[in-house]
Amino acid sequence: xxxxxxxxxxxxxxxxxxxxxxxxxxxxxxxxxxxxxxxxxxxxxxxxxxxxxxxxxxxxxxxxxxxxxxxxxxxxxxxxxxxxxxxxxxxxxxxxxxxxxxxxxxxxxxxxxxxxxxxxxxxxxxxxxxxxxxxxxxxxxxxxxxxxxxxxxxxx
Amino acid sequence: xxxxxxxxxxxxxxxxxxxxxxxxxxxxxxxxxxxxxxxxxxxxxxxxxxxxxxxxxxxxxxxxxxxxxxxxxxxxxxxxxxxxxxxxxxxxxxxxxxxxxxxxxxxxxxxxxxxxxxxxxxxxxxxxxxxxxxxxxxxxxxxxxxxxxxxxxxxxxxxxxxxxxxxxxxxxxxxxxxxxxxxxxxxxxxxxxxxxxxxxxxxxxxxxxxxxxxxxxxxxxxxxxxxxxxxxxxxxxxxxxxxxxxxxxxxxxxxxxxxxxxxxxxxxxxxxxxxxxxxxxxxxxxxxxxxxxxxxxxxxxxxxxxxxxxxxxxxxxxxxxxxxxxxxxxxxxxxxxxxxxxxxxxxxxxxxxxxxxxxxxxxxxxxxxxxxxxxxxxxxxxxxxxxxxxxxxxxxxxxxxxxxxxxxxxxxxxxxxxxxxxxxxxxxxxxxxxxxxxxxxxxxxxxxxxxxxxxxxxxxxxxxxxxxxxxxxxxxxxxxxxxxxxxxxxxxxxxxxxxxxxxxxxxxxxxxxxxxxxxxxxxxxxxxxxxxxxxxxxxxxxxxxxxxxxxxxxxxxxxxxxxxxxxxxxxxxxxxxxxxxxxxxxxxxxxxxxxxxxxxxxxxxxxxxxxxxxxx
Numbered sequence: 001x002x003x004x005x006x007x008x009x010x011x012x013x014x015x016x017x018x019x020x021x022x023x024x025x026x027x028x029x030x031x032x033x034x035x036x037x038x039x040x041x042x043x044x045x046x047x048x049x050x051x052x053x054x055x056x057x058x059x060x061x062x063x064x065x066x067x068x069x070x071x072x073x074x075x076x077x078x079x080x081x082x083x084x085x086x087x088x089x090x091x092x093x094x095x096x097x098x099x100x101x102x103x104x105x106x107x108x109x110x111x112x113x114x115x116x117x118x119x120x121x122x123x124x125x126x127x128x129x130x131x132x133x134x135x136x137x138x139x140x141x142x143x144x145x146x147x148x149x150x151x152x153x154x155x156x
Numbered sequence: 157x158x159x160x161x162x163x164x165x166x167x168x169x170x171x172x173x174x175x176x177x178x179x180x181x182x183x184x185x186x187x188x189x190x191x192x193x194x195x196x197x198x199x200x201x202x203x204x205x206x207x208x209x210x211x212x213x214x215x216x217x218x219x220x221x222x223x224x225x226x227x228x229x230x231x232x233x234x235x236x237x238x239x240x241x242x243x244x245x246x247x248x249x250x251x252x253x254x255x256x257x258x259x260x261x262x263x264x265x266x267x268x269x270x271x272x273x274x275x276x277x278x279x280x281x282x283x284x285x286x287x288x289x290x291x292x293x294x295x296x297x298x299x300x301x302x303x304x305x306x307x308x309x310x311x312x313x314x315x316x317x318x319x320x321x322x323x324x325x326x327x328x329x330x331x332x333x334x335x336x337x338x339x340x341x342x343x344x345x346x347x348x349x350x351x352x353x354x355x356x357x358x359x360x361x362x363x364x365x366x367x368x369x370x371x372x373x374x375x376x377x378x379x380x381x382x383x384x385x386x387x388x389x390x391x392x393x394x395x396x397x398x399x400x401x402x403x404x405x406x407x408x409x410x411x412x413x414x415x416x417x418x419x420x421x422x423x424x425x426x427x428x429x430x431x432x433x434x435x436x437x438x439x440x441x442x443x444x445x446x447x448x449x450x451x452x453x454x455x456x457x458x459x460x461x462x463x464x465x466x467x468x469x470x471x472x473x474x475x476x477x478x479x480x481x482x483x484x485x486x487x488x489x490x491x492x493x494x495x496x497x498x499x500x501x502x503x504x505x506x507x508x509x510x511x512x513x514x515x516x517x518x519x520x521x522x523x524x525x526x527x528x529x530x531x532x533x534x535x536x537x538x539x540x541x542x543x544x545x546x547x548x549x550x551x552x553x554x555x556x557x558x559x560x561x562x563x564x565x566x567x568x569x570x571x572x573x574x575x576x577x578x579x580x581x582x583x584x585x586x587x588x589x590x591x592x593x594x595x596x597x598x599x600x601x602x603x604x605x606x607x608x609x610x611x612x613x614x615x616x617x618x619x620x621x622x623x624x625x626x627x628x629x630x631x632x633x634x635x636x637x638x639x640x641x642x643x644x645x646x647x648x649x650x651x652x653x654x655x656x657x658x659x660x661x662x663x664x665x666x667x668x669x670x671x672x673x674x675x676x677x678x679x680x681x682x683x684x685x686x687x688x689x690x691x692x693x694x695x696x697x698x699x700x701x702x703x704x705x706x707x708x709x710x711x712x713x714x715x716x717x718x719x720x721x722x723x724x725x726x727x728x729x730x731x732x733x734x735x736x737x738x739x740x741x742x743x744x745x746x747x748x749x750x751x752x753x754x755x756x757x758x759x760x761x762x763x764x765x766x767x768x769x770x771x772x
Contacts, residue, residue: 014395014457016450017252021225024363031224032259032363034312044335047446047461047480126225128381128455 003078005137006114006121008051012131015042015049022126026117035105037114038123038132051132053123054101054114056080062113065096078137079116087111158220158367158685159183160263164284166277168351169210169269173277173284178263183220184688185771187695190246191662191702193217193235193264197244198705200266203712207239207343208350210270216257216316216356217265219664220686223258223364223452226377227384228666230255230452238342239350240327240520240575241593241618243710247330247344248622248661249316250451250459251337253358256314260360267351276304276317276355281362289354296320296563297332298476298513304357317355318345319514324565325349326573328520328596336482336512337451337459342595342617345515372684380669380677381455387672389632394458394668395448399486400430402599409631409640410734411604412490413597415497415549416526417590417723420601420731424499428489432501433460439467444501446480456668460484462505470506470556482512487621490599491522496529496555503552507559514563520575523596525558527576527589536583542568590726593618593719602722602741603731605630607638607646609741610750613720614650616706622667624653634671641735643742647749658706659699701770704754704762708772717760720747 020036028035038053060080063071070086071093073079082102089109093102102113114121116134124134135142161178179196186192193215205211214236221229232254238245257265260281267277274289291307292300297319304315314334322329322345329345330338339345367373384390393401406412407425414422426432433445442463450457462483464471471477484492484504488511492504511518525547531537532547539546545568547554561569571579576596580589590597595618602609607626615623626649630640638649656675660667663682675692683690710719726741751758755766762772 014448014450014454016454016457017452018225018227018455021453025225028363030363030365032361032365034259034361035363044481045479047449047463049447049449128227128385129457 003137004119004134005056005078005140006053006116006124007133007135007140008053009131009133010048010050012129013040013049013051014129015040016128018126018128019051019123019132022122026122027112035112037112051123052101054080055099056114056116061096061098062093062102065092067092074115074118077116077119080113081115082111082113084108084110157687158224158364159188160258160261160364162262164262164265164279166265166267166284166286167269168267168271168275168286168353171271171286173286185698186702187219187659187662187682187698188263189217189219189222189231189662189664190233190235190248191658191698191705193233194244194246194702194705194709196264196266197235197237198709201237203237203709204714205237207237207242207347210351212237212347214267214344214347214351214353215264218254218258218263219662221681222664223255224367224685225453226665226681226685227381227455228451228453228669229664230454231661231664231666232257233661234331234339234344236344236347237713238344238617239346240343241595242713243593243617243715244706245342245344245347245617246661247339247341249331249333249337249339250454250666251334252452253314253316253333253356254664255452256358256360258360259363260358261362265356267353270350271352274352274354276353276357278357280359292317292354294320294323296513297515298335300355301335304355308357310359313357313359315355315357317515318349319516319563320565321514321516321563321573322346322349324570324573326516326562326565327575327578328517328524330511330515330517332512332515338512338515338517340517341519341620367685368687369684373681376680376684380673380681383677384455384669384672389634389671390456390669391672394456394671397430398448398458398460400433400460400484400489402486403429403489404431405631406600409604410731410736411601411640412494413590413599413601414494416495416523416530416588417597417601417725418530419733420604420736421733422494422497424497425494427499428484428493428501428504433462433484437465439465444505445483451666454666456666458668464505464509465502468502468506470503477506477509481509484508487599488518488522491519491526491596492555493522494599495522495526497550498552498555499550500552503556506556510559510563516559516562519598520596521559521562521572523590524572524574524576524579525555527580528558528572529554530588531580531583531585534585536585541571587724590723591619592722593715595619600627601731602726603739604734604736605640606643606741606746607640607649609722609726609743610646610650610746611653613722613743613747614654614750616703616710622657624650624657625667626650626653628653628671632671635674641739643745647746647753650746650750651753654703655696655699657699658702659695662698662702697770701772704766704770704772707762711761720760
């Protein structure tokens, strides 16, 4: 089966936080942006919004850093999943991740990160502007390529 | 259920913060937010109390859908007695603080008394404390936001605060949250400052859990979002153009109040319109509009994020205004522009920035400047009064300087801070004040849109478009098209809009959804989230109950039928141009019919039967 990935297009984001609520509801059972694995950042003075979450590195720093092998590859989705039963909450993965997308949840004493909701990411489903989509992992740049390709053809 | 069932009561005299349970019996009758907080206010204060005395209370209230995934479910309101109108005030704001209060575990915060020295409230989930505000008193909204974020080293705190205008007693001061969203009208910020309460800082990590029927909730909210996306206004017009989409439309129908409502069409409208905000400017090739932005949970995203032309006179040597911030909404663009005769888009954007920066309601501010310009025009105000400022209609310099003076409470700014009614009374021409119950008009001339005349005259918070927006029907044909130039059926239309809007406000949703949604779309979302068996019928009944409760408060406060009126200009001076040329507003035809439909006597007082029917 084709591997898919989250495609984030900040220029389409309005900062509404529907993704954060969808994520927290899917994973924690309540509407609570503070427990979301995806975050929307507002750059107020520039008038920009940007959603950001784990990009599921192939050679994931978090996975390699984990001393108890609590972070494993989900063969179906390619996501790096946290095994809650195994995680000891040491937070080494949060230090190892260069992007800051693995974080500690004080309520459970474990770390949380995006697991692509097992292949049906709730954030992508909730996004009203298609700033977050779930597409072929080998073609996350396809739409941008299409836009530039269009400019290489003289207008009729 | 979607209520948190908890109220935070902050006694500013004693410096205490205490928790109490939400009165669920009242929640079943008044839903939340506007309705429920009004019930608390009515029960707790003397309606005749001086609005700026410690005896007044100020309530920040969320609705049951605030903080949920329902589209636009991020609203909160500030409910208090208004110093501008002497009537009930309820000012609604978006942004993010409403959801944050809810996520911290609270439905409402009730502030009572007056702090012995300036304080702010810091609220982090169950932890609430009053903190001395010496470091932020005297600072603008923007400075306060920056200082508090730096102090707490927490980018995720949300802040609502008052600016210098409120501290100086400006009667139309707003409470600004998230830098440029505001509980804007009726001087709720003035009340907050009178309590020596500078800011409310909130961090909530508890979230909203336990919607009554999660499956039904996701079904109803998803269907609702689809409807918003597919609707031409909420799916296309508002995200692209913002509320400013109305500027050219309303001008064409001849309902654009111009130069203190002397005229009904503005020759400069196209220069300050949504279309103009999209036009690249000469200096840097960029348009005024940077992007659109959403409030919490909103899938419409009508908010404007703008920049001022870096070459414009207003921002020379002022780098602090050269970044992007909240841009012009239609009401602001009208009040700052058409009503003053100023067609300089960048001057309007600058004045709007100042209104956000120091917490002034841009409608009341712009309309007060317009009144001052007319007083200047007829010679009742001279440069002796203004400190040399030439308050000429159409003068961008007069507008932007006036904004600076009101923001800081200097010179002629102190007169302008009184609002249009008191300014015109002071200078001997009360008839030139375009107000109802002391509150300035918004951007629809009731000579060209008859129903709005009745909506303004009977609005419980003074002249206002958001208490019964019959423009939807009379101009846009939502939910059905009616003729803007006739009074036929308008009493019924106004009542229906007023009652439905009171219900929608009380849920925590945004009234802009009603371009696409009716109560048929909203009730299933509320019902899935909340106990109480909510249907369009029970919601409408709650709306009518809320309306009458507000009315009763106003009557008890001393307002009478005489306050359900319009300025003479709109009743006697005919529109000079456009489709409504030759027309005045025929309030006298609509008002008796409206009273009758409401079940009020000829003095506008709800009859005992009506009160009994509504459980009041």
